[in-house]
Amino acid sequence: MTRGSPFTTSQNIFTDRDVFDVEGFQPAELIEREDQIDEYASALEPVLNGWNPNNIFIYGKTGTGKTATTQYLLEWLRKDIAEHTAEHGTDIDLSIIYLNCEALTSSYQIAVELLNELRDEHNQVATRGHAPSDIYNWLFEELDATGGVTLVVLDEIDNVGEDDTVLYKLARPEIEDATLGVIGISNDFSFRDELSAKVRDSLCEKEILFPAYESDELREILRQRAENGLREDAYDNASIALSAAYAAQDKGSARQAIDIMREAGDIARREDAETITEAHVEAAKGIVERGRVSEMIGGLSPHGKYALHALATADREGETPIRTKDLYEIYGIVCDQHATDPLSDRALRDHLSELDLIGLATINRKNAGRAGGKYKQYELDVNAERVIEAFATTDSVDVSSTSP
Numbered sequence: 001m002t003r004g005s006p007f008t009t010s011q012n013i014f015t016d017r018d019v020f021d022v023e024g025f026q027p028a029e030l031i032e033r034e035d036q037i038d039e040y041a042s043a044l045e046p047v048l049n050g051w052n053p054n055n056i057f058i059y060g061k062t063g064t065g066k067t068a069t070t071q072y073l074l075e076w077l078r079k080d081i082a083e084h085t086a087e088h089g090t091d092i093d094l095s096i097i098y099l100n101c102e103a104l105t106s107s108y109q110i111a112v113e114l115l116n117e118l119r120d121e122h123n124q125v126a127t128r129g130h131a132p133s134d135i136y137n138w139l140f141e142e143l144d145a146t147g148g149v150t151l152v153v154l155d156e157i158d159n160v161g162e163d164d165t166v167l168y169k170l171a172r173p174e175i176e177d178a179t180l181g182v183i184g185i186s187n188d189f190s191f192r193d194e195l196s197a198k199v200r201d202s203l204c205e206k207e208i209l210f211p212a213y214e215s216d217e218l219r220e221i222l223r224q225r226a227e228n229g230l231r232e233d234a235y236d237n238a239s240i241a242l243s244a245a246y247a248a249q250d251k252g253s254a255r256q257a258i259d260i261m262r263e264a265g266d267i268a269r270r271e272d273a274e275t276i277t278e279a280h281v282e283a284a285k286g287i288v289e290r291g292r293v294s295e296m297i298g299g300l301s302p303h304g305k306y307a308l309h310a311l312a313t314a315d316r317e318g319e320t321p322i323r324t325k326d327l328y329e330i331y332g333i334v335c336d337q338h339a340t341d342p343l344s345d346r347a348l349r350d351h352l353s354e355l356d357l358i359g360l361a362t363i364n365r366k367n368a369g370r371a372g373g374k375y376k377q378y379e380l381d382v383n384a385e386r387v388i389e390a391f392a393t394t395d396s397v398d399v400s401s402t403s404p
C-alpha cells in the first residue's frame with residue numbers, strides 16, 4: 001500500500017510558525033516589562049550624550065525576558081543615536097559588543113573573544129598561548145583606539161566560572177581616550193553574591209531584577225504571539241490561559257509558555273484539527289517538560305545522574321528538602337541498582353552543586369546556630385515523575401558508563 005507523502009501540510013493552525021521560535025524571533029513590543037525597561041533605559045541614557053553609562057547587572061530566572069529586553073533596548077539606542085546624529089549633526093561614537101558567554105567558560109576566553117570582536121578579521125589573536133596580561137593590555141589598547149563609548153554586554157555571564165578577572169579588569173579599564181560600560185546578565189542568583197566584593201561594587205552599580213512572570217502576564221505574551229502567528233479561529237482564551245497557567249506554575253518562564261503553545265499547535269496541525277484545544281495543550285506540556293528534563297539529564301555525568309535519581313526518589317516520597325547524609329543513603333541504593341560503588345559524600349555534594357547550577361535542584365544553606373551548625377538541604381526543581389520516567393527510558397539516559 002502506498003501511503004503518500006509523509007508530510008503534514010495542514011494550514012489550519014499557523015499563519016507564521018516562526019513567531020513561536022523562542023531564540024530567533026524578536027517581538028516588536030515587550031509585554032509587562034515597563035518598569036524594567038524604564039529603569040534599564042535610564043541607566044543607559046547617558047550614552048545618548050556621549051557620557052559614560054552606568055555598569056548594569058541584570059538578573060532574574062530563565063525566560064523572564066532579560067535577553068529580549070536587552071536586544072530591544074540596544075536596538076532603540078542605535079536608532080536614537082542615528083536620529084540624533086542626523087538631526088543635530090552631533091556625532092556620538094557608540095560601539096556595542098554583545099557576547100553570549102554560554103560557551104565562554106573562563107575570564108581568559110571572554111577577554112580573547114572581546115579583543116577579537118574589536119580587532120578586524122586579519123588581526124585576530126589565537127584562543128590559546130598568550131599571557132592573560134597581554135590580552136588585557138591589547139584589549140585596552142583597542143578600546144582606546146576605538147574611542148567614544150563602548151558598551152559591552154556579557155549575557156549568561158555566570159558561565160565565567162570562579163575566576164572573575166575579566167569583570168574586575170572591565171570594571172576598572174586602563175583606558176584614557178574612551179569610556180566603557182559593562183552590562184552583565186545572569187539567571188544564577190548566587191553568581192552575584194559570589195562575585196568578589198570589588199567586582200560587585202563596580203559591576204553592579206545599577207541592578208535590575210526581572211521577576212518570574214505571573215499567569216496573567218504570560219497570557220498577554222502568548223496572546224501577542226497568537227495574534228501574529230496563529231489563525232484567528234485556531235485558538236481561544238482557554239488554550240492560551242491553560243498554557244500560561246502551566247508555565248506560571250512551573251518557572252514563570254515566557255520561553256516555556258511559548259514552547260507549550262507552539263507544541264500544542266504542532267499537535268493540532270498533525271491531527272488536522274481546526275483549533276488548538278485544552279487537550280492539545282495538556283499533551284504539549286508533557287512533551288515540553290520531558291524534552292527539557294531529558295536534555296538536562298543527557299548532559300550529566302553518570303554520578304550526576306545517580307544523584308538526581310536519588311533526589312527525585314526522595315522528592316516522590318515527600319522527603320525533600322533533604323540533608324546530605326539522608327540523601328547519601330538513597331544515592332547508595334541507586335548506585336547499587338547500577339552495580340556501581342558510590343562516591344564519597346563530598347563528591348555527592350559536588351554533583352548536587354552541579355544539579356543546582358543547571359536548574360535541576362536547589363541548595364538551601366541553613367544555619368541552625370551554635371547547636372546545629374551550618375548545613376545544606378536539597379530540593380528537586382523539576383517534576384519528580386518526569387525525572388523517574390526519563391530514567392526508565394534508558395535510551396535517553398545512558399547510565400552504563402562507570403567513570404565519575
Ligand SMILES: Nc1ncnc2c1ncn2[C@@H]1O[C@H](COP(=O)(O)OP(=O)(O)OP(=O)(O)O)[C@@H](O)[C@H]1O
Nearest residue numbers: 022030031061062063064065066067068187254255
Ligand atoms: N515581556 C515579553 N514580551 C514578549 N515576549 C517575551 C517577553 N519576555 C520574554 N519573551 C520571550 O520569551 C523568550 C525567552 O525570553 P529571554 O530569552 O529574553 O529570556 P532570558 O531571561 O534571557 O532567559 P535565560 O536566562 O534563560 O537566558 C523569548 O522568545 C522572548 O522573546
Ligand SMILES: [Mg+2]
Nearest residue numbers: 066067068155
Ligand atoms: Mg537570555
